[in-house]
Amino acid sequence: TVSVPLAAGALPVIGHLHQIARTGLVGQLLEVSRRSPEGIFKLRFGSRVSLFVTDPDLVAELCDETRFRKMPGPGLRVVRKFAGDGLFTAFGDEPNWGKAHRILLPAFSQRAMRGYFEMIVEVCDQLVAKWSRKSGTDVLVADDMTRLTLDSIAIAGFGHRFDSFEREELDSFLQALGRALGEALSTITRLPVQNRFATKAKAQYEADIAEMNALVDGIIADRRVNPTDGRDLLNLMLTAADPETGERLDDVNIRYQVLTFLIAGHETTSGMLTFAFAYLLRNPAVLAQAYAEVDRVLPGDTRPDFAHVARLEVCERVLKEALRLWPTAPAFSLAPFEDEVIGGRWLMKKDRPINVFTPGLHRSSKAWDDPEEFDIDRWLPDAEAARYPHAYKPFGNGERACIGRQFAMVEAKIALAMMLRAFAISDPHAYRLRIKETLSIKPDEFYMRVRLRQPHE
Numbered sequence: 001t002v003s004v005p006l007a008a009g010a011l012p013v014i015g016h017l018h019q020i021a022r023t024g025l026v027g028q029l030l031e032v033s034r035r036s037p038e039g040i041f042k043l044r045f046g047s048r049v050s051l052f053v054t055d056p057d058l059v060a061e062l063c064d065e066t067r068f069r070k071m072p073g074p075g076l077r078v079v080r081k082f083a084g085d086g087l088f089t090a091f092g093d094e095p096n097w098g099k100a101h102r103i104l105l106p107a108f109s110q111r112a113m114r115g116y117f118e119m120i121v122e123v124c125d126q127l128v129a130k131w132s133r134k135s136g137t138d139v140l141v142a143d144d145m146t147r148l149t150l151d152s153i154a155i156a157g158f159g160h161r162f163d164s165f166e167r168e169e170l171d172s173f174l175q176a177l178g179r180a181l182g183e184a185l186s187t188i189t190r191l192p193v194q195n196r197f198a199t200k201a202k203a204q205y206e207a208d209i210a211e212m213n214a215l216v217d218g219i220i221a222d223r224r225v226n227p228t229d230g231r232d233l234l235n236l237m238l239t240a241a242d243p244e245t246g247e248r249l250d251d252v253n254i255r256y257q258v259l260t261f262l263i264a265g266h267e268t269t270s271g272m273l274t275f276a277f278a279y280l281l282r283n284p285a286v287l288a289q290a291y292a293e294v295d296r297v298l299p300g301d302t303r304p305d306f307a308h309v310a311r312l313e314v315c316e317r318v319l320k321e322a323l324r325l326w327p328t329a330p331a332f333s334l335a336p337f338e339d340e341v342i343g344g345r346w347l348m349k350k351d352r353p354i355n356v357f358t359p360g361l362h363r364s365s366k367a368w369d370d371p372e373e374f375d376i377d378r379w380l381p382d383a384e385a386a387r388y389p390h391a392y393k394p395f396g397n398g399e400r401a402c403i404g405r406q407f408a409m410v411e412a413k414i415a416l417a418m419m420l421r422a423f424a425i426s427d428p429h430a431y432r433l434r435i436k437e438t439l440s441i442k443p444d445e446f447y448m449r450v451r452l453r454q455p456h457e
């Protein structure tokens, strides 16, 4: 076996942190992965070394669940401070993972999705109303997508109304969350000595966690006082027993799960929608196809229903391709149960996290023709059937893959369709894509002009 090469440019003490400070972590990982034909490399964050993989054949091995399982890396370990052993941040051998997974799966069935649909459409209606009032002006896309996705998961999952469209400011929960996720990222990209002196940032982090917990505790208390009979996420957590052990979730864990779903349930979906709008504006022919589809499937003021979603296949391909170029949760990490060799020569040590860096994987020239091109025809059924295996992993892998992926796709498809039905979108400022990173990624400072469409336009 041979050891994995360290990327060029590491300095004493700080390793690659100076490069990361310049380009952002995702930017740096993309640069290095472009220079790494083997699709495997190491970066040094101060004294800590992290291993990244972008080659689809190596990823295929890592996705073999008999040899590897999810192993939360340093970023997620920081998030555990507020998400604990909630579904996303749990180690696989923590009993609460299996328990919560089994209890909550029914909340993501087709039948359950049908139940959420009307609530999602109502939130989309609110965004249509807001953009109608602003017709002819520019909107900050990521913020409105964040309002939309946060309100949807909160109402569908917990019966909680943020009513984000009624206010100009983002909800203070979102501000606290944005800072907390930013701080989680900073903790891994600062030197230990810098971390030691970041007392102000740490105090803010504690305050932000307290604020998020207060909101969550309020949501739970409210449901206990005003029980409902639906089977949404919160009711399942409060009342359902794990079919395997017969046990229920404890109060601490319920708090972690509610927070986990509020975060995981909106942040990445809003990023995906924002990237989708940015790519539609750069690709007028695709935008025209999307308008044609929307006008065909949802003509006039047809009320969207669940059956329409399956017919929005252009919208779906736009979202899948946006998620290929910019998977909004850009990495996940795995570790072997025992020492393992991958690719016939790279030694992977037992329990040591290995990061699958998906923006790199999704641009692997082994798997994708013209990988930098936004091309929704990659997702036509024939092309998709012939796809290189394990080269597309925006939702992670195996039993730890995203539990909310259908929710995300249903929500994003109907939101995209309803906005395109109502608005002509344009890009008067010729936006140049820049990435804003917290732990997830989204387009930074992207303003888009919206104008109410005229009949027959």
Ligand code: HEM
Pocket (backbone or CB within 6 Å): 070, 087, 088, 089, 101, 153, 260, 261, 264, 265, 266, 268, 269, 272, 327, 328, 329, 331, 332, 333, 393, 394, 395, 396, 397, 399, 400, 401, 402, 403, 404, 405, 407, 408
């Ligand atoms: C897990 C991506 C939307 C809830 C994951 C993972 C990824 C991911 C990559 C695996 C993480 C890992 O292995 O460490 C995304 C993307 C989304 C999205 C790109 C939108 C485009 C959602 C939504 C929900 C959700 C809408 C909830 C309604 C979760 C949860 C987990 C998870 C709870 C942890 C599952 C487990 O380990 O049991 N997601 N997600 N996600 N996602 Fe999503």
